[in-house]
Amino acid sequence: MGQDVDRTRFSRRDSQRYRGKVHRCLDALAAMLREHPFAQDEPMTGIELELNLVDRQLEPALSGADVLAAIGSAGFQSELGRWNIELNLPPRLLPGDEWRHLEHQLLDELAAAGAKARDCASQIVMIGVLPTLGRGHLVPGSLSDGDRYRVLNEQILNTRGEPIRIDITGAQPSGRPDVAPERLTADFDSIIPEAACTSMQLHLQVSPEAFAGYWNAAQCLAGVQLAVGANSPFLLDAQLWAETRIPLFEQACDVRTPELRNQGVRPRVWFGERWINSILDLFAENSRYFPSLVPVAEEVDPLAELEAGRVPVLDELRLHNGTIWRWNRPVYDVVDEAPHVRVENRVLPAGPSVVDMVANALLFYGLLRVFVEAERPLWSTMSFEAAEQNFITAARHGLDEPLYWPGTGWIHPDELILRKLLPLAHEGLARWGVSSAVRDRYLSVIERRCALRRTGSSWQLDAVAALEARGADRPAALRGMLQRYVEASTANEPVQAWPLPT
Template identity: 80%
Template structure:
């Protein structure tokens, strides 16, 4: 959500004033997009990684506040669950070998956090969903005590008016595990299931004039991203989707009752419904479709600020945007007194290793540059519905589900990446000015992942299957898998090279 709040109750008038203020911010943003200068420097990138803490029993460890205090760094922050942390690395440019240094920094930061966690009786797990979570862990008492999370929990439950329901049907289209699909249904009296989703978020600052192209391109590649980087196949002991984090996040943040869903009311975790021509399209949809969750209104008037020569914060617009979880989200922000806009890519899970995460990031950034600068935009020959179907198919099936791609028809994602998208990503990174040795290092990780058809999700599934075949029950197999995962993840060997139990 990103902004602190200090209110717990709201009146009808609060909500009315907030709606008017969001519209006022939209009007000011529209004026700024026409007349005000935005950042035009080389686009900055950013990365956030959400982390899990586990105890010696490999169950979630509610030591987040203690570990955060022990780390003592502003780059680490609390997250929704008391077993979560978030690492925010400073923004950086793409050219040269900067992202090779980012991998080193990521390794160093995680090493420090891991050591401090050990001092607090815990360990660090960089994974999409902690596989040892059980229903007894996902309760209100496990939420971080931060006021903004307490308030978010209350407001979302009040808006829904009934428990949060998870209903996720699993699938195994490959048949390689030889068992029937599993199905998870459960009700919760808090938004704690949302804390089970730990992701890697990528930011790309672009000029407003090119934002629409970059957002549309990010929507096009979202399914491919998931297919080659899935890392969340288990939830509450059940084998579900390759990237179960997707339906889990959608359902745990769903404030609609079944009746509202049947009416077609849009969800707050949203892929979207159309290609855009301006960033204003997305912010306008936010105001038009979504009621306030936390209608906190500031005293400042953004139009007056702009007329007085100041850059308006657009606080209400930003707060509202923070309670609508698009998989590719628009961001308005200010740095050094200059406004800028960013695409925030929220598609990817955390992990398995720093090397894998940097490879996923550079594959995304390179592919976006190539698609945006293509002679014919991909989204002009691909329906938005096809992009959304690709996203769902990849989340459900990983590399096993064919995706639709203009010029290729229906094609397996690993073949699509190897034949077409890796060369495009390499070309895009060259245009960003990324050093050739950096391109080779990280895109080769994605290449070998596709050649070996091995993602974090497939490794987890295959490892649990081996352990169960040896007689372990599901909880024992999940603990055995996680123990091996933590060791391999800390070694920073890419997941495509991880062995199965011998």
């Protein structure tokens, strides 16, 4: 939830009024989709990158506010945990060499922010889940200051009515049927475990008419994205999923008791349940299935604004949407009095390096273009349930378990990418106008990653195993791994080139 709030207490009437305003916003949006022009610029892309701060011992550094003050840039913002900050890059086009320039911009921004962080006895780490987090860090006092974080925490806990339960059983270690999976079970008195999840969020502005196709294609690709981009195998000293961030985020923001889950009540961190025909389908589901968490209703009537010839901001609809964490989320926004809609892809973790993240982004954007423009859409040949199962399988196992793909059947994701998807990604990026040099640079990173079967997650697992084989216990091995991780990440080498401890 990125919007600020100016209230911390709500009445029953507040919730009732807020629901009515959300429905007014939906009616206004429906009218706009029928009759009102939306931004017609070339499709714009954007990146939000969540970052961790650690101290000299590589423990979480609760210095986010101090680091942000030292950075002094509106591009950096606070996040839920005091050891988190977020970098928002300005929107940009895809064509030409833009994304090579974006790599340099990211490196420059992170280097400058890293220097300010060091002045605060901290350093920045890009990783899906910080492996040196301990239970002592996951306490209410580690929540960032600010009403929006306090309100969100209180409302989720009040709605749930009991502590946040994290219960994750790890994946079976590859090739080790004799080794039992590890399991983590813990209760927390706040939503602070959600702050352990740091991601790279990709935005793509599209026309309202094209939105459904792009969202459906993004859902099809979610499993592939996770398999090749996993970077979060450890949490609280336990080896769990290839992308542990997925079940952790789902459980940390779950307002349902076990009884409500058993009744089939939908989770607020949600993959979804069907293909869509319009962006309105998703916003309508949000209002139909999910009660308010932060029922702040403004005085402005969106339908009256529309009738007066003004573009409504749709405050309540946007606020409500910000408290439902779909892995591919719809976004409505207004810039310079022109409305637009975006697909927000929230699937990928942060890291391992800047070049890795740019490669992950361009694989996504290239494949989206091809699948949206295909004569027979991919989602017409794949069930929604298969797409969701791919997502879960990839989050749990990374490259180690096959996914289902139309026309192919069951296939390991590295083989799927090498045999089928990389040529399509090249074609899609070419359609966007991306230069051949940029396509070759970043898609070759994906190609080598798949050929060597080396993701951020697998590198972390192998590095920890090597250190444990040398006699280190798990906490020491995680710290030793993270030290090597930070050095390689800062050098901006793709993860498949990172050395392992010897």
